[in-house]
Amino acid sequence: MxxxxxxxxxxxxxxxxxxxxxxxxxxxxxxxxxxxxxxxxxxxxxxxxxxxxxxxxxxxxxxxxxxxxxNGGQIVNSYSRDIDVIERTVGPKQAQLLGHMAFEGGRIIRERVAKYNIQCDLKDGGVFAALTPKQMGHLESQKRLWERFGHTQLELMDQKRIREVVDCDQYIGGMLDMSGGHIHPxxxxxxxxxxxxxxxxxxxxxxxxxxxxxxxxxxxxxxxxxxxxxxxxxxxxxxxxxxxxxxxxxSMPCGTQVITTEPLGDELARSLLPQDYCVEDCNYLLDYYRLTGDKRLIFGGGVVYGARDPANIEAIIRPKMLKAFPQLKDVKIDYAWTGNFLLTLxxxxxxxxxxxxxxxxxxxxxxxxxxxxxxxxxxxxxxxxxxxxxxxxxxxPHYPFPGGQLLRVPFSALGAWYYSLRDRLGF
Missing domain, CATH: 3.50.50.60 (FAD/NAD(P)-binding domain)
Structure with a gap:
């Protein structure tokens, strides 16, 4: 067998x-x-x-x-489409139930870790990083939305404040969610x-x-x-x-790619992420990263529709990492892999x-x-x-992909190209 x-x-x-x-x-x-x-x-x-x-x-x-x-090991609240989208789709009554559940998963993880003494390097704190004024405006709206459903462990960060938690000059601000965090998945x-x-x-x-x-x-x-x-x-x-x-x-399987550096040592690791929070940016095809328990940087991003394995994962993700952290140009990549998640329309x-x-x-x-x-x-x-x-x-609603399984990959890739172009142009 x-x-x-x-x-x-x-x-x-x-x-x-x-x-x-x-x-x-x-x-x-x-x-x-x-x-x-x-x-x-x-x-x-x-x-x-x-x-x-x-x-x-x-x-x-x-x-x-x-x-x-x-996966990237990040505890991120809500759903891939936020509560306001659900509200417009199904109305306020159903959205009320789903909205109050949107922050329950992270609490369940912490309860499981405590109750069963699970050793998984659990750390508190997750950052949403904005690259444009439009993304910062979205985070301000998201904070108001989440607080409407009782989620209050949130802090908006200006450019000076976000530099205190992540040593990256790409970001103009962000939002810190202290009920977010990260684990060894x-x-x-x-x-x-x-x-x-x-x-x-x-x-x-x-x-x-x-x-x-x-x-x-x-x-x-x-x-x-x-x-x-x-x-x-x-x-x-x-x-x-x-x-x-x-x-x-x-549904459609999709691949995402992840790399992990060699151990960085305490000083370099602390300089990148002084509070050991995890980070994801606000782009449609987002980048995400965090430190491991042994002070490596895990960095992920990119989507391959249809879940094919790229030939060279490091070649795809390392440039993204160096754009965020050029100070890592001489750091060796010890691991690179891909994994599939399931996408719905x-x-x-x-x-x-x-x-x-x-x-x-x-x-x-x-x-x-x-x-x-x-x-x-x-x-x-x-x-x-x-x-x-x-x-x-x-x-x-559970929608089938237009054109069935034959066309779901090109249609989804076209949509992703459109939104990533908007990200790059700052729309």
Whole structure:
């Protein structure tokens, strides 16, 4: 049987040691079968186990193999489209529910880290950096919007103030969110998986779901086993493949690229980011960066529509890093990798139910670290019969890409080119 290891990355190289997990080689019975051991699946499993459900998790490769173990590691609040866009789309009542949930994911992460003693280099503080007056105006509006929904840990920064937290002369200002922050994302996933197992949950690695037998008592088939369940949660996101065709038609895997420097040493690291906050800029195709626990700089950006792996990731991302920090021109890059996230046409997550007993959440659209933890809680609530918050997400429109799968890549790339051109021209 094929054994899929972690892709080479800084996170895989610095992951906390964990015991090997077996592949499923038998038939098992459970209350809930979760497909995917990333953040959505692990969060769902934890909330369900804490509520008394029997849970089995199937992972095609290894825990956190996908976006959960390869992302930029930034705790960023809200969704890929903010609450004002949701309000215009669905009206004030539904937006009120979704708005108050927009800041819950980060709290869930911190609760999990504290409750289960997860060692993942958790740091508080995230910066949104503005390159233009228009972007600064957007941040001022965003602060008012978020405060309307009770989120008050925010500080607007002028050019002098932002230079105190990031040694980059590109920015004219920004906004600091002290409920934002950053983590070692793979170690967070591994810690959550250990928490699942501590509560009696079962996790099978190298056990891809290859077929779902739908019906009153659904069955998930793997190459060497099967899981009979009362409920199924589909949490594969960009790595789900064609397992559920109706979900694949309304989403598109996209790749983002990340590099990690050699260790910078305390003095240089502290000069770049004196308070150890993470940073993302306000461009449509944004750059994001932060320090690791061992004082490296992780820098990411760029989008490859359709999730192809670029031939030379460092050649794409290193110039972006040097534009922000020319003082790193002689610094060596130790790691470069790509990972996929799942994009929806609306840039809003897709949550729903297929039949009576198959639930799903997908399409974080690049904003998944916090949302996926919230999604797990919302899915668990729905299985317990408390569906108000689940319904608020489920009622968001799920649009298919124009032209189907054949044209979704060129259409999306054209749209991204248009918005990135606007960024460059300052519109």
């Amino acid at each position: 094929a054994n899929t290891p972690y892709p080479q990355s800084y996170y895989a190289a610095s992951a906390n040691p964990v015991p090997p997990r077996p592949a499923l080689q038998e038939e098992v019975q459970t209350d809930v079968c979760v497909i995917g051991a990333g953040y959505t699946g692990l969060s769902s499993a934890l909330f369900l186990l804490e509520s008394g459900f029997k849970v089995t998790v199937l992972e095609a490769a290894k825990v956190g193999f996908g976006a959960s173990g390869r 793979l170690n967070l996933a591994l810690g959550e998986a250990a928490a699942v197992e501590s509560l009696g949950g079962k996790i099978y690695e190298q056990s891809p779901a290859i077929r779902i037998e739908r019906g009153a008592n659904p069955v998930v088939h793997t190459p060497q086993g099967k899981v009979r369940a009362k409920f199924i949660i589909v949490a594969g996101n960009a790595y789900l493949g064609g397992l559920v065709p109706e979900l694949a038609a309304k 609306s840039r809003l997550p897709q949550v729903g139910r297929l039949g009576d007993n198959i639930y799903y959440s997908q399409g974080c659209s690049g904003h998944g670290v916090t949302y996926t933890h919230l999604a797990g809680k919302v899915l668990a609530e729905a299985l317990r019969g408390q569906a108000e918050r689940f319904d608020a997400f489920a009622e968001l």
